[in-house]
Amino acid sequence: MSGASPTLTALSRWIHALLLRCGLRGRTAVIGVPYLWLVLFFLAPFVIVLKISFSETQIAMPPYQPLVQWVGERLADIRLHINPGNYFYLWEDSLYLRAFLNSLKVATISTFFALLIAYPLAYAIARAKPAARTILLMMVVLPFWTSLLLRVYAWIGILKNNGLINNLLIWLGVIDQPIVMLQTNFAVYLGIVYSYLPFMIMPLYANLEKMDLTLLEAAADLGCRPFRAFVHITVPLSRPGIRAGCMLVFIPAVGEYVIPALLGPPDSLMIGKVLWTEFFNNRDWPVASAVAIALLLILVAPIVYLQRAQARDATGAS
């Protein structure tokens, strides 16, 4: 400010004071950026979907009635078309409930197996030599360089009746009829576990890697065998990582569409698939929106739980 004229300095001070009076500081501006992002790209679409979910279907462009309609000349001449029927419909037709429950089941089982596979992997990477860690982590992330769709298609090639596995087994003489794997629930679980495994490994690795290994020495010193030390020390201390990993797998897995559509049985009842059908096949946007909102509400519970647990961990950490 040294070169600026006194009037300019005074002016900038005045503007600064004015902004302060409005509650705007540099700090607010910095925090404001992510808030703006969330409002634009999360809250606004959410409100639109919410709005559609309360409207009524009609054959038009767009295929739903507006919520508020002006019928007269004056501002007060409005007609409200609030239709909660879409939500009742979700409850009445057991298809939706079954789809929700089935999605939750598939997501839960997939999360469990992802954890079972990811934990030893993350543990091994975290305990590997620092030079090897980078390479191993790279190998975990590497599949992300190709699109998910391609990788799922590759699984079709592996699993189908004349695919890699069956051909190999037949060639080896282990079986003479191909095992049906594609378009089974097994393939759905396999696909989900495979696709979301890195999301489980990463938070687990981050957690296990920063664990203080002298704690294990202290446990051993107090008469604790390695396996018990793992159960009593390592696992409880990695709980934040387990939680974060499970959420990162569970939440997208509930709404997963592509994997069950490509690998699962044609009649597989997953909420993501139902959503797709409502939206594109039935062109029933309001019901599709209601499904989306219901899905969101179901997922709010685990997210809130996660946030609370993380807050607890944060206060308990140091």
Place this chain on the structure above:
Amino acid sequence: MAPSATESAGKREPWNTPQEQPYVRIEGVTKRFNDFVAVNDVSLDIYRGELFCLLGGSGCGKTTLLRMLAGFEEPSAGKIYIDGLDMNGIPPYERPVNMMFQSYALFPHMTVEQNVAFGLKMEHRSASEISDRVAAMLKLVKLGEFIKRKPHQLSGGQRQRVALARALIKQPKLLLLDEPLGALDKKLREHTQFELVNIQEQLGVTFVVVTHDQEEAMTLSTRIGVMDHGRIVQVGTPKDIYEFPNNKLVAEFIGSVNLFSGRLIEDEPDHVRISCDELDTPIFVDHGISSAPQAQLWVAVRPEKIQLSVDAPQGTQNWTRGVVQDVAYMGDTSVFLIRLASGRIVRVTRPNTLRHDDAQLTWDQTVYLQWHASSPVVVGS
């Protein structure tokens, strides 16, 4: 005030009693990490009820030696016996040894009570026995009221006591302490030193303490083993180590010292005389040494064993002349840096027994330094 352990153990000197069996026997132990030799052919006997300090600078191998006693590292060569049992291949969880870690290594997800109870839980003790013993132990370390706290809710000193309680709960034969007071501030450290000695006396456990703090080693221990570059340089009581360092390094490491390089000019069984280029008169030592005549050797004189005077002393030995270059007032003592004619700076400390005594000696004043014939120690290099 010296802690009582030093006093009582001073009467009982198992290391001077031939029929006494050492409790911990370290025999020619070497530890190599790839090309680096962390511990180099160390042999050491530690006796029951001792509070033995391994003292040395960082990287001298003291912690590695401690970790070998705990079982976290296996010696590359040599053997370790604890209570007559060969510890080779015995994992940490089967050793009759407990350790207090430098970082304390308290389990962050457990309460104070659970931390202390952990060792007993691993032994599958009954719930009532565990809670009784934990309560008694927490009382001993004065933590009774913090039983339900988690480690992060405690102060440094409290954590230190939890770590101590956890390490003592299994009544180990041998307790290993890695820099037990390192993380505490000075005041708390002094207080805890005495507490540690009291607890050690009450329970009669053998302590092996690793420290880089020579003051801590002096106050705590019955004996000190000074380590350097993976070797034990000298083993002895704090007094032995301070008054009779056998080595230039030990002399320099323990307290401060003035080292003079000299030549032996008279070598009798009951005294020696050493000529020293930096001093005005030769050094006369009132005890004999074992060294070849004319050999180049080092004489150590402690700063507090040198007297300063304004008048020239009588006699033809054990004094020299210098100029006061610097005076540092430390409260209880004053440190004088005296420049000799040879340019050599000699450190002298004087207790401030009188409030206005220092006025006599001041900067640039010519003074005479003298010492008693029993004060100089001839050390190897």
